[in-house]
Amino acid sequence: MTLAIAxxxxxxxxxxxxxxxSYPDGSVxxxxxxxxxxxxxxxxxxxxxxxxxxxxxxxxxGLLRPQAGAxxxxxxxxxxxxxxxRRLRSKVGMVFQNPDRQLFSASVLEDVSFGPCNLGxxxxxxxxxxxxxxxxxGMSAFADKAVxxxxxxxxxxxxxxxxxxxxxxxxxxxxxxxxxxxxxQEELLAVLDGLHARxxxxxxxxxxxxxxxxxxxxxxxxxxxxxxxxxxxxxxxxYAGELSAQGLPLPAVIPLQHGxxxxxLLSREQRPRSCAELLAVLEGGQSAAGARP
Amino acid sequence: MLIxxxxxxxxWRKAAPAAKGLFSLCGFVAAFAAxxxxxxxxxxxxxxxxxxxxxGVSPGHYLRVAxxxxxxxxxxxxxxxxxxxxxxxxxxxxxxxxxxxLGKLAAVGARSLAALAALLFLALTTPLIDLxxxxxxxxxxxxxxxxxxxxxxxxxxxxxxxHDTLTAQSARLGYATPRLAMRSLGGLAANLTLQVWxxxxxxxxxxxxxxxxxxxxxMEPHFEQTARAVGIAAxxxxxxIALALGLR
Numbered sequence: 254m255t256l257a258i259a260x261x262x263x264x265x266x267x268x269x270x271x272x273x274x275s276y277p278d279g280s281v282x283x284x285x286x287x288x289x290x291x292x293x294x295x296x297x298x299x300x301x302x303x304x305x306x307x308x309x310x311x312x313x314x315g316l317l318r319p320q321a322g323a324x325x326x327x328x329x330x331x332x333x334x335x336x337x338x339r340r341l342r343s344k345v346g347m348v349f350q351n352p353d354r355q356l357f358s359a360s361v362l363e364d365v366s367f368g369p370c371n372l373g374x375x376x377x378x379x380x381x382x383x384x385x386x387x388x389x390x391g392m393s394a395f396a397d398k399a400v401x402x403x404x405x406x407x408x409x410x411x412x413x414x415x416x417x418x419x420x421x422x423x424x425x426x427x428x429x430x431x432x433x434x435x436x437x438q439e440e441l442l443a444v445l446d447g448l449h450a451r452x453x454x455x456x457x458x459x460x461x462x463x464x465x466x467x468x469x470x471x472x473x474x475x476x477x478x479x480x481x482x483x484x485x486x487x488x489x490x491x492y493a494g495e496l497s498a499q500g501l502p503l504p505a506v507i508p509l510q511h512g513x514x515x516x517x518l519l520s521r522e523q524r525p526r527s528c529a530e531l532l533a534v535l536e537g538g539q540s541a542a543g544a545r546p
Numbered sequence: 547m548l549i550x551x552x553x554x555x556x557x558w559r560k561a562a563p564a565a566k567g568l569f570s571l572c573g574f575v576a577a578f579a580a581x582x583x584x585x586x587x588x589x590x591x592x593x594x595x596x597x598x599x600x601x602g603v604s605p606g607h608y609l610r611v612a613x614x615x616x617x618x619x620x621x622x623x624x625x626x627x628x629x630x631x632x633x634x635x636x637x638x639x640x641x642x643x644x645x646x647x648l649g650k651l652a653a654v655g656a657r658s659l660a661a662l663a664a665l666l667f668l669a670l671t672t673p674l675i676d677l678x679x680x681x682x683x684x685x686x687x688x689x690x691x692x693x694x695x696x697x698x699x700x701x702x703x704x705x706x707x708x709h710d711t712l713t714a715q716s717a718r719l720g721y722a723t724p725r726l727a728m729r730s731l732g733g734l735a736a737n738l739t740l741q742v743w744x745x746x747x748x749x750x751x752x753x754x755x756x757x758x759x760x761x762x763x764x765m766e767p768h769f770e771q772t773a774r775a776v777g778i779a780a781x782x783x784x785x786x787i788a789l790a791l792g793l794r
Contacts, residue, residue, distance in 0.1 A: 354748035360675035366765030401702035
């Protein structure tokens with residue numbers, strides 16, 4: 254984990270610069286929205302429903318085009334020509350919230366092969382990529398199954414595999430934990446950690462502030478179509494006011510940490526990001542400030 | 547759903563769909579080549595036996611799937627046995643037993659049974675996704691295949707949506723009286739229409755996100771020992787046709 258953080262660069266892989274976008278019915282999707290995603294980082298986008306998270310995501314993949322401002326990928330403004338979008342979409346993979354709105358072949362194997370086939374790869378490469386993607390999400394045994402015979406969590410994994418098979422640099426996931434039970438969430442989290450260890454930059458939307466604090470390197474707060482703060486997750490406690498404006502509490506571990514610090518049981522430098530990490534610190538199993546499990 | 551269940555759970559699930567398609571085709575040819583009803587019935591029995599004993603489809607499931615088709619076939623055959631009789635003097639129309647009705651009934655009925663057995667063999671041993679892949683290899687029109695792929699996938703998505711909406715309506719007494727039921731059905735239809743439109747748009751966006759620019763392209767599934775399976779199917783199928791032609 255530490256290695257992964259150390260491996261993170263300061264290069265912005267994707268940047269939205271003062272992006273504005275309104276939908277045809279007049280509702281504002283994004284208003285002067287700026288945020289940057291660093292290469293190799295794990296990012297959580299947090300905001301209430303309607304705050305513009307999905308609109309941001311659709312801009313990252315070129316599904317929507319900004320009406321004001323610009324979107325840059327690896328420092329270059331996105332080229333919205335057919336070829337430019339093809340290049341962008343082969344690098345930015347997007348996983349939608351509802352798997353039934355993404356999977357349109359009834360066969361797992363076929364659906365995962367859809368992206369690589371669209372890239373015009375030869376059949377051997379497509380076959381290799383599909384096998385590797387299904388392996389990465391732990392779904393190799395389900396390759397010959399029909400999509401409608403899978404559980405919701407398994408469908409989500411197939412969605413991720415379908416995007417992974419395109420070998421993206423940035424994986425964007427719209428509320429990946431929605432609708433998953435605790436076990437499925439943990440399994441999906443292990444998949445995401447595996448992808449991050451392989452160097453894939455991750456951006457996901459979530460309403461779970463505890464999860465975002467525990468998992469992300471960077472947190473981006475969205476409100477009314479604008480990114481109101483982009484911060485290192487470790488500094489989240491300083492944004493209590495902004496979270497409160499969104500109707501979100503601080504992660505449960507932060508008040509606990511403050512209480513323990515006030516009683517002298519924890520030093521100010523120690524910032525455990527989850528209850529398990531806090532427990533480890535208290536038991537003396539982990540003493541490095543801000544260290545992750 | 548029963549067909550789905552059999553297609554995924556039978557012993558020949560992993561056999562090459564080309565082989566199963568070939569055997570089924572031979573079954574059709576044998577059905578039409580059979581000169582006598584008894585021969586056609588023998589072909590039907592052999593193909594049904596292959597499905598039940600060979601592929602391991604349970605006889606109960608087989609009968610349940612075949613029953614609607616058999617009922618339809620029975621109705622059709624009965625109509626062949628009778629002809630309309632118009633009385634010129636009185637102008638009355640009556641039913642009359644056709645002189646060659648029984649012969650026709652036996653010939654058409656037996657051939658249809660054999661053809662039905664051949665069709666059931668394919669449907670109960672081969673999932674539709676494999677059939678679509680086979681049709682793709684056979685260069686069937688892309689548009690037709692895309693419609694098949696989408697319809698098949700959406701069938702399950704919408705059956706779930708219908709089930710959910712029906713449950714939600716029933717939980718609020720939506721079907722308590724005939725009048726309310728009509729109203730709820732209308733609501734269900736309207737709701738589904740909107741969902742169809744929304745889903746179509748969502749799928750289009752999802753396809754775009756994965757670099758799609760028109761035709762739906764998929765990888766061809768790989769089946770082990772395809773040549774061997776096709777060889778066996780060809781031999782068995784030829785045997786069926788030879789039997790049908792031989793027993794005259």
